Amino acid sequence: EVQLVESGGGLVQPGGSLRLSCVSSGFTFDDYAMTWVRQAPGKGLEWVSAITWNGGRTYYAESMKGRFTISRDNAKNTLYLQLNSLKTEDTAVYYCAASRLWDFDKDYGRSSQYTYWGQGTRVTVAS
Numbered sequence: 002e003v004q005l006v007e008s009g010g011g012l013v014q015p016g017g018s019l020r021l022s023c024v025s026s027g028f029t030f031d032d033y034a035m036t037w038v039r040q041a042p043g044k045g046l047e048w049v050s051a052i053t054w055n056g057g058r059t060y061y062a063e064s065m066k067g068r069f070t071i072s073r074d075n076a077k078n079t080l081y082l083q084l085n086s087l088k089t090e091d092t093a094v095y096y097c098a099a100s101r102l103w104d105f106d107k108d109y110g111r112s113s114q115y116t117y118w119g120q121g122t123r124v125t126v127a128s
Contacts, residue, residue, distance in 0.1 A: 003027035010122030023097030060110025
C-alpha cells in the first residue's frame with residue numbers, strides 16, 4: 002500500500018519555525034520528484050516547493066524563498082520542509098506529493114500531475 006504521511010504541523014507564533022516531515026512507503030521514493038503544496042482556509046491549492054529525486058535541485062515559490070527549505074533523505078524515504086520566519090498568511094494545510102520523472106519539469110520544478118498525495122498536516126500561525 003502506498004502511503005505518504007505528513008507530520009510536524011501545529012500552532013506557532015508569527016516569526017516562529019516548524020519542520021514538516023513526509024514519510025513515504027509502498028513505492029520507490031528516490032524514483033520520484035517531491036513537492037510541497039498548501040491550501041489556506043477558503044483558498045485553492047498553492048505550490049510551495051519541490052525537489053528532484055536525488056535532491057540535486059530545489060525550487061521555491063517566490064514568497065517562500067529564504068524562509069522555507071526543502072530537503073529529502075532517500076535512505077529514510079522522507080521529505081522535509083523547514084519553515085522559518087512564519088507569517089500568519091502561511092496558515093494552511095500542507096501536503097506532500099510525488100511525481101514521476103516524466104511528469105516533472107526540471108526547469109521550473111512543476112509537475113503536470115502528481116502520482117501520490119499525502120493527507121496533509123495543518124500549520125496555524127497566530128499570536
